[in-house]
Amino acid sequence: MGPDAGAKGSDNASGIELIDPKVLRVCADPNNLPFSNEKGEGLENKIAELLAAKLHKELAYAFYPGATGFVRNTLNAHLCDVILGMPQGNDLVQPTNPYYRTTYAIVTRAGSDLDGVKDLDDPRLKEKKGKIGLVANTPPGNILAKNGMIGLVKPYPLMIDTRVESSSATMIHDLETGQIDAALLWGPIAGYYAKTSTTKLNVAPIPETPGTRMAFRIAFGVRHSDQNWKRELNTLLSQNKGEIDQILANYGVPMLDEAGQPVQKAAR
Structure with a gap:
């Protein structure tokens, strides 16, 4: 899930920890690649499979669309025990230690007149009226607004039903076909x-911009009451960092170190 995935439910903490100690029960969106889907094709599916193997447990999912009510209807309803991709700072869940840091990005067509654009101050972007794709209410829009560039934007909706549509897939299709020249x-x-x-x-x-946060640390999310489970997951994250980093690299995730520099890890 992205950092925009806020307000997905309310906490209703309970003293119960794991639903079934023999099963790793993961809360996930059924149709939200690259993160998860019902076919097990997402990066969080692969991380879940790794964790289940390390824990010597079966793997099961509680699927629910990643929109309003997600935490309430999955984790806090005790249908599952962990959400695998939550930005630190989302107070609806208790976070584990973060397992990667990433940021928003500019996507352009190779060989286009925007080749080499690396930040939103690039003067070439200011000539692209209606040609910059932006998911509404996401942080890059704040920078564009400060730069007087919001009129250049073609907006895409943030809150959608992922079972039937994808703003990201639509935006990339528009980029591929030339309807837009940059996707944020x-x-x-x-x-x-x-x-x-x-x-x-x-x-x-x-790049990080003063006053507008672009990069976020991503953690697992558990119930606020589940202290032992959180500690167990933190141990797993520490022990299996290399394998988890490899999964992220295989999916093309742009990872940053704590200094904000790209982490170079080749996909396999």
Whole structure:
């Protein structure tokens, strides 16, 4: 999930920890690549499979669309025990230690007149009226507004039913077909579509800008009451960092270190 996935439910903490100690029960969206889907094709599916193997447990999912009510109807309803991709700072869940840091990114067509664009101050962007794709109410829009560039934007909706549509997929299609010239997307989504597109796309992480946060640390989310479970997951994250990093690299996730510099890890 991206950092825009706020207000997905209310906490109703209970003293219960794991629903079934023999099963890793994961809360997930059924149709939200690159993160998860019912076919197990997402990066969070792969991380879930790794964790289940390390825990010697079966793997099961509680699927629910990643929109309003997600936490309330999955984790807090005790249908599952962990959400695998939550930005630190989302107070609807108790976070584990973060397992990667990523940022929003600019996606452009390779060989276009925007080749090499790396930040939203690039003067070439100011000539692209209606040609910059932006998911509404996401942080890159704040920078564009400060720069007087919001009139250049073609907006795409933030709150959608992922079972039937995808703003990200629509935006990338529009980029591939030339209806827009740049797409501003959450990094893991940008990296995934660039990796799977038949059109060669460039992905440039958007640098941190004073007053507008671009980069976020991503953690697992558990119930506020589940202290032992959180500690167990933190141990798993520490022990399996290399394998988890490899999964992220395989999906094209643009990862940053704590200094904001790109982490270079080759996909396999």
